[in-house]
Amino acid sequence: MKIARLVVDYHNGTIFYCGGGVYDGISSIWNEDDSPFDYLYPVFSLQIVIASFFTSFMKWLLEPLGQTSLTSHMIGGIMAGPSCFGRTDLFSTKLFLPNSMYMFDNCQYFGSMFFLFLIGVKTDLHMLTRSGKKAWFIGFCVFIVPLFFNLSASQLLDKSIKLDNKLADYIHNFAAMMSLSSFHVIACFLDDLQLLSSELGRLAMSASMISGILSWCLAFVCFTIITSLEAKRPHALMLIILACCAMFLCIIFVLRPIMFWIIRNTPNDKNVKEVYVFSIFVMVLLSSLCGEVIGSHFLLGPMVLGMAVPAGPPLGAAIEEKLEFFVKYILLPTFVVACGFRVNIFEVNLDDFIILELIVVVSFIGKLLGTMLPALYCRMPYQDAFLLGLIMNVQGILDLMFWACALGLGLITDTLYTILVLSMLIVTGTISPTVKFLYNPSRRYITYKRRSIQNCKRNVEFRILACIYHDENVPTILDVLGASHPTAYSPICIYVLHLIQLQGRASPLLVAHKSRKISSQFNSSSHIINAFKSYEKQGRGTISVNSFTAISPYTTMHDDICSIASERRASLIILPFHHNPAFSSSLHLPTSIRKVNQNVLKRAPCSVGLLVDRGHPQRTQVSCNITDKTKPAYRVAVIFLGGADDREALSYGARMGEDNNVKLTLFRFSYNNQDEKSNNPTYHDPNYSLDNDCIENFRRYNEGLENVVYREQEVKDSVEIVTVITSIEYTFDLLIVGKDHDGSSSELLRALEEWNEFPELGVIGDMLSSPDSRCNGSILVVQQQPTSDLILDSPTKYHFGELA
Numbered sequence: 126m127k128i129a130r131l132v133v134d135y136h137n138g139t140i141f142y143c144g145g146g147v148y149d150g151i152s153s154i155w156n157e158d159d160s161p162f163d164y165l166y167p168v169f170s171l172q173i174v175i176a177s178f179f180t181s182f183m184k185w186l187l188e189p190l191g192q193t194s195l196t197s198h199m200i201g202g203i204m205a206g207p208s209c210f211g212r213t214d215l216f217s218t219k220l221f222l223p224n225s226m227y228m229f230d231n232c233q234y235f236g237s238m239f240f241l242f243l244i245g246v247k248t249d250l251h252m253l254t255r256s257g258k259k260a261w262f263i264g265f266c267v268f269i270v271p272l273f274f275n276l277s278a279s280q281l282l283d284k285s286i287k288l289d290n291k292l293a294d295y296i297h298n299f300a301a302m303m304s305l306s307s308f309h310v311i312a313c314f315l316d317d318l319q320l321l322s323s324e325l326g327r328l329a330m331s332a333s334m335i336s337g338i339l340s341w342c343l344a345f346v347c348f349t350i351i352t353s354l355e356a357k358r359p360h361a362l363m364l365i366i367l368a369c370c371a372m373f374l375c376i377i378f379v380l381r382p383i384m385f386w387i388i389r390n391t392p393n394d395k396n397v398k399e400v401y402v403f404s405i406f407v408m409v410l411l412s413s414l415c416g417e418v419i420g421s422h423f424l425l426g427p428m429v430l431g432m433a434v435p436a437g438p439p440l441g442a443a444i445e446e447k448l449e450f451f452v453k454y455i456l457l458p459t460f461v462v463a464c465g466f467r468v469n470i471f472e473v474n475l476d477d478f479i480i481l482e483l484i485v486v487v488s489f490i491g492k493l494l495g496t497m498l499p500a501l502y503c504r505m506p507y508q509d510a511f512l513l514g515l516i517m518n519v520q521g522i523l524d525l526m527f528w529a530c531a532l533g534l535g536l537i538t539d540t541l542y543t544i545l546v547l548s549m550l551i552v553t554g555t556i557s558p559t560v561k562f563l564y565n566p567s568r569r570y571i572t573y574k575r576r577s578i579q580n581c582k583r584n585v586e587f588r589i590l591a592c593i594y595h596d597e598n599v600p601t602i603l604d605v606l607g608a609s610h611p612t613a614y615s616p617i618c619i620y621v622l623h624l625i626q627l628q629g630r631a632s633p634l635l636v637a638h639k640s641r642k643i644s645s646q647f648n649s650s651s652h653i654i655n656a657f658k659s660y661e662k663q664g665r666g667t668i669s670v671n672s673f674t675a676i677s678p679y680t681t682m683h684d685d686i687c688s689i690a691s692e693r694r695a696s697l698i699i700l701p702f703h704h705n706p707a708f709s710s711s712l713h714l715p716t717s718i719r720k721v722n723q724n725v726l727k728r729a730p731c732s733v734g735l736l737v738d739r740g741h742p743q744r745t746q747v748s749c750n751i752t753d754k755t756k757p758a759y760r761v762a763v764i765f766l767g768g769a770d771d772r773e774a775l776s777y778g779a780r781m782g783e784d785n786n787v788k789l790t791l792f793r794f795s796y797n798n799q800d801e802k803s804n805n806p807t808y809h810d811p812n813y814s815l816d817n818d819c820i821e822n823f824r825r826y827n828e829g830l831e832n833v834v835y836r837e838q839e840v841k842d843s844v845e846i847v848t849v850i851t852s853i854e855y856t857f858d859l860l861i862v863g864k865d866h867d868g869s870s871s872e873l874l875r876a877l878e879e880w881n882e883f884p885e886l887g888v889i890g891d892m893l894s895s896p897d898s899r900c901n902g903s904i905l906v907v908q909q910q911p912t913s914d915l916i917l918d919s920p921t922k923y924h925f926g927e928l929a
Contacts, residue, residue, distance in 0.1 A: 176202070176462040177454060191558030193317040198458065199525075199550055202465030234423070236456025237526055241424050242409050243448050244309045244523070245431015246441050247631035253338075256331040259503045263328070263496055264335025267306060267517050270495030271488050272343075275300035278487040282480060291538055292477055298536045299481060302528060302545065303488040305344065308337035310521030312631040318557070322633045322681035323566035324688070325509055329516045330632045332496070336517070344527055345425065351534050352420050361420070368419035372412070373429060380408055381433045388440050397443035405434070405444060422530060437676070441629025457522070464525050467532070468543045478544060485548045492518045512564050515556045520549040566684055576731035577910050578776040581696045583615050587780075590620045590695040591657075592686060594718055598701040599656050601738040601903050605699065605859065606660070608759050609777075610784040611667035620693050621657045621672045623650040624682055624721075633677035635685055650674045679717040683724035691730040697777070698729055699905075702737040702886070702894070723885055726864075726908055732773055735864075735886060737894045737904040758788040758832065760902075762857040764850065764889055765793045766874070767816045770863030773909035778861050779823055782833045790834045792853070793820060794846055843877050847892065854893055854900040862889045864908040 183201035184194055256264075279300035283293055311333040312321070320326040349369070353362035387401045412426030434441055493514035500510035525546070532542050581587055587609070591602050611617040627633055638654055654672040661670040671693075675685040690698050703719035726733055763778035765771045775791065782789035827833040840846050854860065864887040866874060874888045881891045890906035892898065 172462075173455065173459060176458040180458040180461060181454070188317075191318075191561040192554060193314050193519075193521075193557050196550060196554045196557065198461045198522075199465065199546065202458070202461035202463075203468055203546075236452060236460045237529075238413050238424060238427050239409065239448055239452050240457055240460070240522070241526070242427035242431040243445065243452055244631075245428045246434045246444050246629060247312075247436070248308065248334075248432050249436040249630050249632050249634075250432060251436075252331060252334050252632050256335065259499075259505075260328060260331035261335055262499045262503065263513075264332040265339070266495040266499045267332060267492055268304075268336040268339040268495075271304040271491030272301065274487050274491035275304045275484055278484050282483065286480065288480070289474075289477065291540075292480070295537050295541055296481070296484070298531065299541050299545070300484050300488070301343075301347075302524075302531060302537070303484060303548075304491065305340040305524065305527060306333060306336045306492070306517060307340065307521060307523040308333045309631055310523050311337075311516060311519055313521060314516065314519045314553075314557070316678065316680075318561050319680050320560075320564065320566060321627075322635075322675075322677045322684040322688075323564075325513060325516075325564060325566070326681075327633070327635075329513055332513075333517065334632070341428075345421075347536075348422055348530065348534065349420075351536065352422075365420040369416075369421050369425070372415055372419065372421075372426060376412065376426075376430055376433050380430065384434055384440055388435060391439050395439075397439050401440075402443055402447055405440075424526065424530070436630040438628055443629075445629050461522075461525070464529060464546065467529075467539065468546050469539065470543060470547070472540055473543055473547075474540070477540065481541070481544050482548065485552070489518055489552060508563070512560055515560055519553050519556055521553070524549060576694065576696050578696055578732055578773055578780070579909070586616050586618050587611075588618045588620070588693060588695040588697075590622060590686070590690045590693065590698045592698065592700050593621065593623045593653055594701055596653065597738075598736075599653055601736060602699060602701070603656070603660055604759075604903065605736065605905060608761060608781045608784065608787050608859065610780055610787070611664055613667060616667045616669065617664075618669045618671070618693075619657065619661075620689060620695060621654065621670060622686065622689060623653050623672075623674045624685070625650075625674065625676045626717075627676050627678045630676070633675070633681070633685075635675045635677075635689075636673065638672040638674065679721055682721045683728060686721075686725050687728050687730055695731050698725065698731060698733045700725060700733060700735050702735050702883075704737075704883075704894075719883075719885075726885055729908075729910065732910050733908045734777075735890070735906040735908075737886070737890070737906070739894065739898070739900050739902060739904065758786055759859070760788050760790075760857045761859045761861065762790045762792060762853065764860060764862040765791060765816075765820070766846075766863070766866040766889070767813065768863055768865055768867030769909045770865050770887075770907055772815065772819045772863075774861045774863045774905075774907040775819060775823060777905075777907060779827070782827060782830070785832055788832050788834075790836065790857070791823065792849070793835070793837045794849070795837060795839050796841070843874055846874070847877070850889065850892065851899070854898060857900075858902040859905060860893060860900065860902065861905045861907060862893070863887065864890065864906050 180198045180201035184197035187197040187200070188194075276297065279296045282288070283296060288296065308330070311329055315321045315323075315326045315329060321330075349365055350362060353365055358364075384405070387397065391397050391401075408430060409427050412430045413423045414426075416426035417423040434444065493511075496514035496517045497510045500513055501507065505513070528537065528542055528545050531537050532539070537545070578587075589606065589609070591606065593599060593602070606617070606619060609617055638650070650672070657670045657672065661668050673689060675682065677685055686698065686700075689695075700722050703716065703722060722735060726735075759781075761778060761781050763775050765775055778789055778791065781787045824835055827835070838849055840849070864885070866887070866889075877888045877892065881888055882895070883891050886894060886904075886906045890904055893900050893904045
């Protein structure tokens with residue numbers, strides 16, 4: 126039995142309605158005079174494939190040009206709409222597919238329902254309490270100023286210009302919808318541009334949360350009033366409001382406690398049980414049904430239920446893991462394609478388009494002024510205030526949902542809907558590359574003074590930012606910090622940053638743990654912080670510890686690291702290497718952490734040390750106990766070939782060598798072929814001179830010390846370097862080496878570069894961390910802060926113990 130039972134006209138296109146079931150007939154390409162595409166299921170399957178393909182292809186095509194996912198999806202949806210439903214008014218020939226909206230409509234309804242629920246899950250309402258006065262001021266102005274401007278402009282146009290009857294009836298609704306904004310749309314926009322953890326991004330998130338909630342409340346009130354008027358009952362509005370309040374109370378006092386019970390019954394480091402996640406999805410369906418039954422919209426219940434879900438792991442992260450991919454790449458494209466199907470640019474009258482675009486321009490200016498004026502009043506830089514105003518003008522998928530609902534309720538016409546979508550594509554499509562081009566979050570990391578170990582005076586506080594990805598990173602970092610020789614005249618200030626991947630929430634979070642009592646939502650950070658607090662007590666006033674937790678996506682995690690290092694004026698950032706050979710393969714860190722480390726190396730405002738742990742997995746030593754002078758000496762080796770990074774490594778090693786409980790050995794490799802230098806009296810290598818000065822200062826200061834040993838090794842090629850290093854690598858607890866090497870040593874190592882698996886470790890660091898290495902200690906690969914034209918670099922000066 127074939128699909129077509131009833132033919133109806135739907136938006137100037139032909140729709141074949143299915144009156145039978147999915148399995149009312151079986152067909153294949155081998156049957157004569159029959160086609161699989163005369164049946165519902167093959168048509169629906171191919172429509173989903175086309176929707177997913179077009180949206181994904183346009184995303185892949187336009188993202189390199191600075192466009193966001195929504196803009197790319199909408200352009201793909203407009204292209205896929207005619208292909209899916211055979212519209213003949215956009216193309217000269219009718220496409221091969223018959224039209225079917227029966228299952229496709231249901232699919233897009235489920236997609237929008239679960240998408241809004243997922244948005245609610247990611248919405249952290251606690252962000253409202255953490256927002257400062259600046260965010261509240263900007264958020265309120267972004268809501269009220271464009272609304273006032275738009276309604277005033279629509280009223281002025283209605284009175285001054287003779288409008289078409291339909292346009293005059295709906296122009297005020299059009300103006301009000303253009304003034305709305307959404308928190309999640311801006312969050313997705315910032316995530317696409319990798320600005321989520323930037324200073325501007327955090328302010329935009331807070332302000333959009335406030336303006337978005339006000340916009341949702343306004344839309345809910347308007348939709349409720351329209352629904353009550355259609356009911357034609359005197360007390361319908363009051364009954365709908367009471368029923369909605371009852372649904373909200375049920376979600377807050379019944380369903381939300383059930384979610385907390387699920388969290389309490391989920392052990393740490395365990396996944397939420399499938400039955401619990403299934404029960405949450407049943408709640409979504411019931412809340413949607415309840416919203417539709419009581420006279421509200423079917424999307425209201427899932428959105429409120431989503432906001433009731435505790436943000437973050439374990440429950441929020443589990444829901445995101447189950448829904449994210451399927452909703453984003455399967456269900457959501459169907460919704461976008463359905464929205465694109467309703468867009469028909471040939472029905473738009475030029476005069477109406479010009480009039481409505483005036484309101485679009487007024488709305489843009491209203492949001493821009495509503496953002497910039499309070500931002501400038503709060504003494505925000507002009508360029509940042511302008512960029513924040515552009516970000517607040519972004520529109521996205523939630524706006525499409527509001528417009529689709531308004532179209533279904535008769536608040537706007539098809540023509541106005543088309544103009545809304547086209548305006549969104551024009552405005553957002555222009556803003557995306559503009560913001561990406563103008564805003565560079567790393568510019569605030571640029572310093573006007575070198576921040577390195579070399580330039581850290583010996584009578585001032587030595588500041589280190591220690592980053593933690595997992596618990597396994599703690600013992601090795603404590604070992605290195607314990608050997609860093611904190612003293613009364615040169616104390617160490619440690620900033621501990623626990624980095625957690627953003628899951629189950631849309632907004633990143635950076636928290637400073639000032640009080641001793643740590644909030645329950647940071648249980649994963651508590652034992653890490655306590656370990657460093659215990660280490661602080663051992664220092665007896667020579668060590669201070671400040672703890673932070675950053676929850677952000679891996680793509681922008683480097684912003685948190687660099688911002689703290691810049692604000693706290695750290696001289697060194699210690700990053701755990703993403704691959705830890707000391708533990709089993711199940712505990713290896715993901716490659717996304719490697720990308721974080723690479724981003725930090727490119728943008729760091731100070732020196733960076735990548736720490737590779739190759740210690741034995743059964744090692745029980747937790748840290749270098751600075752009060753215990755009876756235990757065996759901590760053996761440290763510095764491998765020096767030449768260059769700024771090697772000089773930085775030597776400066777750190779020299780500081781460790783001041784501790785009598787640390788046995789330091791400096792290995793300097795020199796090139797024994799001096800023909801070039803001897804035959805050319807004008808030869809001058811500035812790095813060679815600086816290297817010699819650094820070595821001479823080190824030898825002069827440490828002369829006569831039993832715990833410091835200097836060895837110089839002449840080599841003629843890279844083979845001899847490898848031979849010497851492999852003969853000593855297993856005899857030390859910590860090996861410190863520079864990342865890059867300058868001068869003649871770089872020529873020696875060039876032959877080894879083709880074997881370099883991890884370039885961020887440099888040639889020597891990569892060799893020491895390879896599986897073939899016998900090194901069973903730790904490796905610290907040091908990169909000195911890169912020079913910049915904006916850094917007012919002071920003359921090189923080395924401080925080996927003397928007070929500057």
